[in-house]
Every structure is written in C-alpha cells, then in structure tokens.
Amino acid sequence: MQSPMSEAVIAGADGKELTALPVPDSFPAAVVREADQSMFQNMSDKDVRKSLFVEQVPMPELAPDEALIAVMASAINYNTVWTAMFEPLPTFQFLKQMAKRGGWEARHDLPYHIVGSDASGVIVRTGSSVRKWKVGDHIVVSPAYVDEQDPDTHRDGMLGEGQKAWGFETNFGGLAHYAVVRASQLMPKPAALTWEEAAANPLCASTAYRMLVGERGARMKQGDVVLVWGATGGLGSYAVQLVLNGGGIPVGVVNSEAKAEVLRSLGCEAVINRETLQDGDPTLLERPDGWKKMGKEIRALVGEDPHIVFEHVGRETFAASVFLARRGGTVITCGSSTGYEHVYDNRYLWMRLKRIVGSHGANLHEQCEVNRLFALGRLVPALSRTYALDEVGAAARSVQTNQHIGKVGVLCLAPRPGLGVTDPRVRERIGERRLTAFRE
Template identity: 85%
Template sequence: MNSTLAEAVVAGAGGQDLKDLPVPDSFTAAVVRACDVSMFQGVEDKDVRKSLFVEEVPMPELAPDEALIAVMASAINYNTVWTAMFEPLPTFQFLKRMGKAGGWESRHDLPYQVVGSDASGVIVRTGSSVRRWKVGDHVVVAPAYVDEQDPDTHRDGMLGEGQKAWGFETNFGGLAHYAVVRASQLMPKPALLTWEEAAANPLCASTAYRMLVSERGARMKQGDVVLVWGATGGLGSYAVQLVLNGGGVPVGVVNSAEKASLLRSLGCEAVINRSELDDGDPTALERPDGWKKMGAAIREAVGEDPHIVFEHAGRKTFGASVFLARRGGTVITCGSSTGYEHTYDNRYLWMRLKRIIGSHGANLYEQCEVNRLFSLGHLVPALSKTYALRDVGAAARSVQTNQHIGKVGVLCLAPNPGQGVTDPEARAKVGEDRLRIFRERGR
C-alpha cells in the first residue's frame, strides 16, 4: 500500500476524511505493455503470466463525469486473457483510437494498459459533474463504458457507436489499487457481500441476464428448457441461477464429475458430463454424430429439446447449438472463447425456423437489475478462488487454461478476504453455505 489515502480507505474512513487526504501521484496496477505485443508470435502456448506485470503507474487526471475508485477487489474475465495474449488483436489499437478522439479520451493512449473489467471499492474523488455519487460510497463497477451523447445510447446503452468494455477497450481498469470510471458505470455495492464477492459479479452476471431475461435477449419464460454450455464457468454459473429463478429448466453441460456435482448443489438437476459422451474425442461436438449424441442425452435428461441455447464457446460448439435448439428455438450468443469463425448446417436454422441472437454486455438498467438480485440474495456469487494482486498472472492463467470454476477474484487494496460486509443480518438470511458454494468446490 503506497499512500495514506489507501490506508484510510482500508481502515474504513468516512467521506470527509477521504476528501482531506491527497490522491497519490502513482499507484500499483496490473498492466500489459505495448512493447510486448509481438512476444507470442509463433508461440503455441501464449502464457499470460509472461505478459501481465504488476507495477507503479502514474495517476491519471479525472474528467468531470468520472469517479476515482479505491479498488478493494477485482476479478478475472476472459477479456483480460485476450488482452494479455494480444489476441485477436492488441487492445492498444483501441487505446490509439481513443487517443485520436482527443479531449479526455487522449489520456487512454499510453504505452501500457491497466486491465480488468470488474471492481468493487470506495469512491475517493468525483468529477465536477457527478451528482448521484459522493466520496465514501461503496460501489461496484458496471463494465459498459458508453457515450452518453450518442443518440443510439439512449435507445440502448450497448448500441451506441462509442460503447466500449471498460478495462479491455479502455485504460485504467479494475486490476489495480485505483481505477477511473464514468459515473454511468457506478452501482451500490450489495451490503451483504464481501469486497471480493461483489467484484466477481458485474460483467458475467449482467451478460447472462441480458442474454436470457432482458427483452433484448432470448426472453426466457417459465418452463423453458435452456441448454447452458460451460455451466460452472463465469457466465454459465450465473445463467443456471437465472434460469432456475425464472422458472426455467437448465440443462448444464460440464466436463467433469466434480463440476457436475457442483451444478446439482446449485439446484440444476439435468447435468450432462460431455467427457462421458465424446469417448475421449474433444472434436466430437464439431460433427453431426456428436450433435446427435448430445441431443439424445438432453432428451433423456428432460424429455424434450431446448427452447434456448446459451452459447458463448463459439467455434467448437456453435454448430451443435444450432442443431440442438428445438424447432422455432433460439441460440443466444455473446462470445467465442474457442474461436470466432463459426460453421453450422444452415438447413437446421432456416427450415426449422430457429433464431440466432447476438448479445453483448448489458446496459446500466440491466446491470442494476442484476445488482439488485445479489442484494436480495436471489443470486449468489460464483467466486471460487481469490488471488492477491501480485499474483494476477497466475489468476489469469487459471482462467486461460480452464483450471477454474465460476469466477476467479483478485484482492487489490483489501488486505484479506472476507471484508466489506455492512449488512450481516441480510448475509445470515442467505447463509454462508450458499454464499460460499463455489469456494467450497474450488479449493
């Protein structure tokens, strides 16, 4: 910890005390460097431990519509892995584009990028135009960084041309002691959660909510059968909870007996362990014979085909997803962690009247709706393991190699796990066993 301001935040100082303390000139952050963008050319294993560094960086100036957050905890998302692999393209291209826009955007074009798209913490400064938030507020950060002057933003925050993923397409992200966010990214931290529990949720939970529940997504209704790929991962673990909460029937796909057991403890009764279907062939789901085996397993588990397929893996599962959705069903996709170039048999799409819907992130309203579900205890964090900021490379590597379940957290200014709960009564009502369900399995 490198400042009296940080020490005061950790000690629980109030807003006025925080205002009276100086903002440090620099802070500790996890960064990638522009000089390293070619380091993995021709390398098969692009090990992110080699490209992520924890070092001191200068404190940026604050724009009028921004807040400076003392970050207590953050989390690893796959976009941080992409950034650290410099794939599918170096994110410094995004920062250069921001720099060309001029004004406050030019601050982002630097030879390093502070990464991270999740955070919980305490507001320590606000810009002159921030009205709804004050120094001392406990907050979580919504990752959608939007252009409020773009007309399309007012139709849907995710449709504006200037919409970006904070900490991926911008600088000054959450894997650091301090982060710079727009006021339009702020939400109250759920009082029953610890810092690391609260930080694990915003990006993945809101993405899953928009995909399944929002009028802009699949519009899941009661009784819908929903196939969830990677059902114990960051996205899938929230998707399963949302399907159960909404009266749907989740069918979770996992790759081990341990993950299958975790899913059942969440309340997901229909679980398919793909390792038992593919006979050791990881490419089975890329062929029609593998699709048919999966379809038979789904019908055996729930008696019918899926109304909705929750798709985020991409190349290795997309053909199967289009095949597996029932006649008139929906494939909702938000990403392609196994590759962007998808192939599928179009006959199963057009002749059976199916739909493919693209979904990206979540607007602030959708984010706040999800945040409220955590505050009510209707959703629980998918946090399985927490690392110190100095070990961010190992944390990101565990996600890169799929050695994790749920979400992987990172402590930033918080010295230890378990801190930050301000409503212990609400926490007791939910129960420690339920709140820690992923950690008990992720040890």
C-alpha cells in the first residue's frame, strides 16, 4: 500500500498539495547488505540476483542543501553491478570513509546501501538553503555528488577531492521510491520524455559527452574517425549519437547482428561484429594478430585508422585500443568492465605519439549541456527494456551478463511505462520511431 505522499505524486499533485502532505517514515529501496560482503568469496559466478534486495528502509533526514525526490524511474548502471558483486571492493568502505567527515555525511554509514546512480522524479521536499528548485518540480538527477566548498570543484566539479558517484560512493541512491540528492545534482526533466526514458540518460550520456565533446576529453572534431567499443551498450549508444551529431565517423563494435542493425538504424554505417571477426576465438582481440585483423577491417570500412578510441571495456580491449589508434591519436577511457589491470605494448604509445586520457563522469555544466540535447531531441534515449523495482535483481543481472542493449530502466513509483510526458507536441516532432529505437 502506497503512502499518501506517494499516491499524490503518482496522481500528479502540484507543489502546494505535496507540501501539505507528510513525508512517509519509510519506503521501499533496492539495497545490498553489509552482512553479505563475503557471500561471493571463491565463487566464479557472482550472481547479483542473490545480493540485491528490495526492502523497507527508514526515511533519512534532509540536509539544508539537499532535496528529497519521489523517484518515478531509475536505471541500471555497471556501478550497481559492481556494488552488488562487492567488487573491486565493497562499497560500504566508501560509506564509512564518507561518514568520517562527520556532520550530515555521517548518515550514509548504514548496514545497507541504497544503490542507483540515475533517477527521474518529483521534488517533494527541499532543504532550507535550496534556492532554485521547489516542491513539485519534475527533475532528473546528475550522478556527480560534489563538495561545493572545495576550491578544485570550482575549476572542474570532477576534480574536487569530495567528488563522489551518487548511489555508488554515497547512500540513498535512485533505485528506490525516494532518494536524497544535493541541489547541485538537479536538472529539469526533458518534457518530451517519459519518466523511464528520462531516467536512462544522465550518467552514461554525460560521461560520453565529456569523453568526446568536452574540453577535458578527446576533443573530437568534424571528420574524426571514432572507434566505439560496445557501441549499443549504455555508454556506446550515446557515444555513437554524439559522434554523428558532431560530424565524426563512428565505427561501432558490437557482438551480434541484431545489435549491428540497431546501430545502422541510428545512422552508424561502419559496424564491426566481434562475433564474426573473432570466428569462435574469444581471445583474438587480446593478441597482435587480432589487432591487425581489426585494423584491416576498420580501414576497409572507413579508409583510415581511428583518431579516437572510445574505451570503457578495459582489460580485454585496452591493448587493442592502444594499437588501433592512429599515429598521434587518442585513447579516451572511463572504465574497465572486464578488469582494471591493463597490459599493452607501450611502443605503440610512445613511438607513435599517442595519448591515453582518463575521464570520469561529468561536471554539472556538461550534464546540463547533455540534458539540453535530450530536450531538443538531438539525442534520444538508449532505453531498451524496463523492469519493476521488485525485479531489480533480474535487471542488474541482464547488465552483468551483457544480455542487454542500451540502458535498462527500472520503474520505481511510476505505475507503468509511458507516463510523464508533459509536452506531447515536442515528442511528436522528435518522433516515436527515434525515441524507441532501442526498445525490444
């Protein structure tokens, strides 16, 4: 049974009505438990369905610079998979370290971790120092949790010492009926998108934007050839769109013909199917003969080597990425889903004057630039499938085993898919076919 606040949010109540209602004492949330940290020791398949639970949790107190969000929808990111696997280390260590700073941050050290780094929803309460947002506003959440009193934050939000990934390195994340966020994480929800479409975008789209377009990334220019690993995944699907928007030439790497067709529907003409390229040899791209074979395939498709390699796969592909980038090219990396310890032949880096650039998340300005692109219909959601919150384990498992394309959404308070559009005319202009390109 829903609380009066939750029922009002679902019914579309305005700010005045929501302000008059009491905040519930507890709410359902997807959590991992501190007591389970060692459950996967000596196990090869760390099935996240065994470690992710939906439980009733107490409502946290709100700090002056925070907002309480009624979460309509969220999404699965790979950091939720890491949290649920307790790798590369249990995230309770992040929460304990955060709590040592004292004050409001001490709230985060709990025997459970509410996960989730994406969300769309409705503001139901604001702290006393929140100025630009009010109860009733429809918002999406930037996952960059920053310390506004750190001088480096004012140079770049991602450089501040207190910068964290919300819902991964903090508690009270988005896979829940309610979430706590700082006011500096709030952005207006694109009016043409449904709750689940809007929730699917912030983390992955902004990360890809910073990597390719932002001044601190690879700084892609018109005509650049960009090799995109995992081109129909959460990150890659947005990278391909950004390359096309910026006048670049994407070369998308996928692992099935069905995914290749999705890429072509986005306008990516150069597609490499790893399944065909590897021809039954799963380690081919970890060896020089495989790198050369792939380089030959790229040149056959676009006539030249990549200016930029969009890298987030990690151990399995990193050596190939360093080899495949052209002389003077750039490997831009934001993650390592197949392993953090990379081995590559450094001669291809130093003798051919290549660069490896690390990139992490996106600052609020970059986030807002990406959010504007969605509002304009210049980017479209990569949402492929939506689960109910009670099915969060299955949703995360599909990402863990790479059985998905694009982003996997999770309905939280939204009772069904398709709700939340407040400007149907803009949606009609963008077109349902584009907006649902990734839908199963």
